Amino acid sequence: MSAPSTDIAILGGGLSGGLIALALAARRPELRVTLFEAGTRCGGDHVWSYFASDLGDGAELLEPLVAARWDGYFVRFPRRQRALRTAYRSVTSERLDAVLRSTLPAEALLTGAMVTEVTRNAVTLADGRIFSAHAVIDARGAAGLPHMAGGWQKFAGQMLRLKVPHGLTHPIVMDASVAQADGYRFVYALPFTSDAVFVEDTYYSDVPELDLPVLRQRIAAYAAAQDWRVEAIEYEETGVLPVVGAGDFDAFWKAGREPGVARAGARAGLLHPLTSYSLPIALRLAVHLCTLDKLSGDAVEEACHAWAREHWRQGRFYRMLTAMLFGAAAPDQRYKVLERFYGLSEPLIERFYAGQSSPADMLRILAGKPPVPLGAAIASLRGKGRPLAPLGNLR
Structure with a gap:
């Protein structure tokens, strides 16, 4: 029996892999795309946010993914408070998973699919199935960023269901009026509904270790200080993201290279060096891949490498900061x-x-x-x- 085949195999149903799949489905419908996700659903448990001003071409691809939107935001510091008018949006894993399932054919979205081997033209799963592909894009995240240096942005976030409305009209994107600890600390509060607020405790730290019990206590203390009476914690997420100050891009790329296999997302170093924002960058690459005339493994790998290298070049100022x-x-x-x-x-x-x-x-x-x-x-x-x-x- 011949192996199942696809034009583009995408490894990883997170933000980067999911956006590439959605962009190809919308703009290159003639292509067969297969998305492989090791988890039971795409996206895991995350909230990704962005400013509307971050986006250019492809903004319409994000619209079905947006779970909440606001026409401005607040920041707070010990000696400065400010309201800004830039529109702000949040995407959730739940919406990403739902849109992928409604957009891709059932046979094109494989969850619980643990990839054990990858070559330029084939993907092997833990259950023994082998899929042939004209091109493979690896967007499974990264276990680290070798040959790069900097610090860490680490956080814990909770969706709090409140007993009474919280009173926020706009998100607080950065509340640094809180006690400083473990580097630069701020709290992030997104009012999803009148009685549900996502609160994230974030640190720009010298070390990647995350003390989750301590962060949970600080989130609870922040909510109490706002007089938010918590009825339930509906879900929780954590993360430790790189904040890049320097590195050797060529050595980084060589260290993770599988000949003929393209890389996207964090695996390609595609994040803002200082803020760790990745959504706008992931969208730009997804849109760019749709414009390629040739979609062989080598051609897609070359395109992703060139894109990541240019992103590195343009990030010099932010790495200095x-x-x-x-x-x-x-x-x-x-x-x-x-x-x-x-x-x-x-x-x-x-x-x-x-x-x-x-x-x-x-x-x-x-x-x-x-x-x-x-x-x-x-x-x-x-x-x-x-x-x-x-x-x-x-x-």
């Missing part, structure tokens, strides 16, 4: 960097999060009295952080 944040500021004083940043113009802030800062933006961010000692800022560029491998909890 990462190195300065971790190397120049005392851990409990890092909030001052972001406090100052949020005093800048709203269009500049939008371009920063989109990873599209102009030369003038870069000069403005660096101009004026620095919130960290100048000598320490210069010295920090020599060290540039801790190695970012291995790591087992990237999302």
